[in-house]
Amino acid sequence: MEKPRILLVENIHTVAKDSLEAEGFEVDLISHAPSETELIPLLKNYSVIGIRSKTEITPAVLKQNPQLALIGCFCIGTNQVSLSNARLAGVPVFNAPHSNTRSVAELVIAEMIALSRQLGDRNTQAHQGRWVKSADGSREVRGKTLGIVGYGHIGSQVSVLAEAMGLHVIFYDVVKKLPLGNARVKPTLEALLEDSDFVTLHVPENSETRGLIGKAQFARMRMGSFLINASRGTVVVIDDLVQAIQEKRIAGCALDVFPDEPASNKDKFVSPLQNLPNVILTPHIAGSTEEAQEAIGREVAESFRRYLKIGSSAGAVNFPNVDLSIRKGTSRILNVHRNEPGVLGEINGIISQAGANIEGQFLATDEHIGYIVMDVAATQAQALAEKINQLSRSIRTRVVT
16 A cells, blocks of 8 residues: 555546546556456556446455455445445445536436427427427426425435526425425425426435336326436336336436446447437436536545545545544554454554554444554554554554655
8 A cells, every 4th residue: 555556447537547646646547337357357456446337346346356445436326336345344435425416406407498398309300300399298397396306415406406497396305304495395205296297316226216216106296297317227117117108197207327327438328218209318427517527536536645645534435434633753553443342452552562652543433343543653653553453353454654
């Protein structure tokens, strides 16, 4: 970890590479999402990896790359990483939960208007030389009701924008959330579906959200309503959505995410939703604006810098959060260990036996691991770290100066 090599995949914005290289790190950048088979040998030369939404860090990737010490998701979601396995290996995972919020929210608003005015179909017809000028089925969004499923960073931002455009906003979330503006909370998903002209999904991918919107939910939606999904592809049962559109239960949909997505721009995209009326399909671009990708690149690169140079784990999604200010004239020992009784005593015992003085110390734990940051005299740090790392319950130890 003295000079960690960093691999960035999936066309992560070059500002991340530039920022990290300016800090003295060696960084390689590739454009595609490597498969597990490709990634396992590829990672052998790296201790840090930055990914987006398609590259999967599986238990096998972690097991066969014990030198991997840090993972960054240059996006909001982290479901593509085996977080529990990374935690047990002492590998923190960082993401960018806020940087593309506005970009996603703006796309949702644009898609509401596009669906309500059938812009996708009108655009295609005009390109084909067909002049279809008609007001049939074309409506304003003002005065309509938008139902937001998941009222987190993006959902609440959509709420603010939608209300400014004159929509009534309702939302449903499994966690109690404070409504913004005049938004009203609904007690159940079903109640939201029944009262919405537009439904937009902003939920993570987990066992509770897979297949969240299927045949039963479409039956609850208002006739002629619209569905927007810019969250995760597995949240909507695609075959049931196709049926709902064909039966004209819903008047259209806009999907930016899909259960199966091409690994790169060179691969063909196929979906049963293709060529259906008033269906907008976009290639997972909700957060893909230049502003958002640059902001994400800066945010996660800064998390990398702080963890690698001073041991700060603030913002890690699977790891005890520690952020201790640096003390001049010291070196910092960073230790990840199994969270079991007596570990801190063993570590402090090593410090005491060496006659070293702890200038600063901070320990944070979760149910599985502990993360301790200690500042000691620079001349003693390396020898102490080696002894601490030999403890039976130590997972990994390093020194930063």
